[in-house]
Amino acid sequence: MTVGLAEVRAAARELDGVVKETPLLDSRVLSEAVGVDVLLKAENLQRTGSFKVRGAYVRMSRLTADEKARGVVAASAGNHAQGVALAAALLGIRAVIFMPVDAALPKVAATREHGAEVRLVGLTVDDALVAAHDEAERTGAVFIHPFDHPDVVAGQGTLGLDVLAQCPDVRTVLVPMGGGGLVAGVAAALAEAAPHVRVVAVQASQVASYGAAREAGHVVSVPVRPTMADGIAVGRTGQVPFELLDRLGVDVVGVSEDDLSRALLLVAERAKLLVEPAGAAGVAALLAAADRGDSPFEGPVVAVLSGGNVDPVVLLRVIRHGLVAAGRYLQLRIMLDDRPGSLARLLEILAVRGCNIMHIDHGRTDVGLSVDTVAVRLQVETKGPGHQEEVVAALREAGYALVAG
Incomplete structure (x- = not known):
């Protein structure tokens, strides 16, 4: 199944009344820094604190009656877990979600509050994924992938339609990228609805799986090195997103740890928004461009703030790092x-x-x-x-x- 504007619009109809239209906010400080108009898409204010509920709900709403009766299973360290848990609650589906044993306590608590059963397994998301696949095979529950499924990509792409409706003259959209579901969906929607808009994927330089895949011409795995942007620390781009991004020629840029921490600090201080490091990747790309003194992004630019679910302990460390990086x-x-x-x-x-x-x-x-x-x-x-x-x-x-x- 391909994903295009028709599929994204169908997903938007299914999400009507389920997700919020999050605000698009002017950023004077970023506009002055890069020399073009910059707006922030505050998806951190979405239900569950991130865009993930869009794709999770669309995927799960399309399950057959038999599949819904068997329940769903997922693996996540936070945002996808909460998206699946909320979607399951809204659709009346039993959800079992595997999370690493050291997952942030607020994220575990929020997932349980939506009614999902949380099982803490292993030290990494990869360990949780293995357990989730085993559970799906053993029980017949449907595994809900966080990004590598056409329905998920179509659901995430509805964010692109929101951006276009709120800023019809947008020229560039900067989208944080881990596995690629969000940026692929946004790119698929805008390629038809507004082909003049340039969509740019922004990855943490520590885990640049899409950049490596572009060079190789196919999906490859890269080492997951430590990064504060754990929400986009994905060592292998999804096959469905990669095929879309490759066909559409979506560019990718990498951002450093200093860029990410400075971006989080700026968004907190100047936009008064709480954003996780991964969610600030688009802003980090703008700050890096300003430091270089170049203007690679045509304005108006929309930087997607993809999530705001940050552990307060992590937030404290990142803010300290950001203060050092900001001098x-x-x-x-x-x-x-x-x-x-x-x-x-x-x-x-x-x-x-x-x-x-x-x-x-x-x-x-x-x-x-x-x-x-x-x-x-x-x-x-x-x-x-x-x-x-x-x-x-x-x-x-x-x-x-x-x-x-």
Whole structure:
């Protein structure tokens, strides 16, 4: 079965009254940074906190009466689990969902609250997938794939129709990509409904499975290296999405961990939206382009914020990483004379210039230190790169030898 505009429109009819039309928000700070109008598609405000319910509901609503009676099974670390759980509740289908044992507790709780049975198995989503397939084979339940099925792709593609309705003059849509269901669906819909629109897949550079597949000319597996964007850390692009993306010539860009954390921080600070790292991939691509000083995206640009289900513990770590990447923390190592008042004078210079000390280490036993010297390491909170330069210049002017970094 192919997926085109007709299939996506049919999926949209099935989703009427099931999903929300999430808002499309202007972003002045991003527009100024990249020199074109930028809007944010806040799909993080969708039911269950991500786009996943679109594809899950369409896939499950089309099951036969016999298949619905047998129930469904799925594997996920979070967003797909919640999408399947909600769809099952709405359709009156029993759902068993396998999740890794270290899955974020809020995601596990939310999945159970929708009425699904959650079984914690293994350390990775791959372990959960094996268990889910075994359960489907043993019981006859229908396995609901997170992205590699035409019905799922068609359901996810309805987001593209929403974007077009909300911004008819859109020229570029940036879509976070893991297995490819969302970007393939959006591309399939817009290729017919608005062929002038360029759809761009955005992957975490740590797990760039679609880029590798494009180079090879077929689906390949890549190592899943650690990335904060766990929602798009998929080592193998789906076959159905790949065939669509390849036929439509959809471009792909990669974003770094620094890009992702800066993007999450910017969306939180300036757009007042809570987004998971994977969901901020499109914004990360815009920030990376701004850093390079180029303008590869014709505007108006819509960056899809694909999900907002982030563990608060992970959020804390990512925000800290984002603050460092955005130049808000300054690391210093300074040699001081080991005399009363030396440290106080150093801290006075930092205080006068509006710095906040986050951490300080005062060591006398470092290798290479003379008997009358101490090494002071500081982590200083600043207002950004320009403020950092001012602080470093003031310290050097005061005669301190230091290394920033």
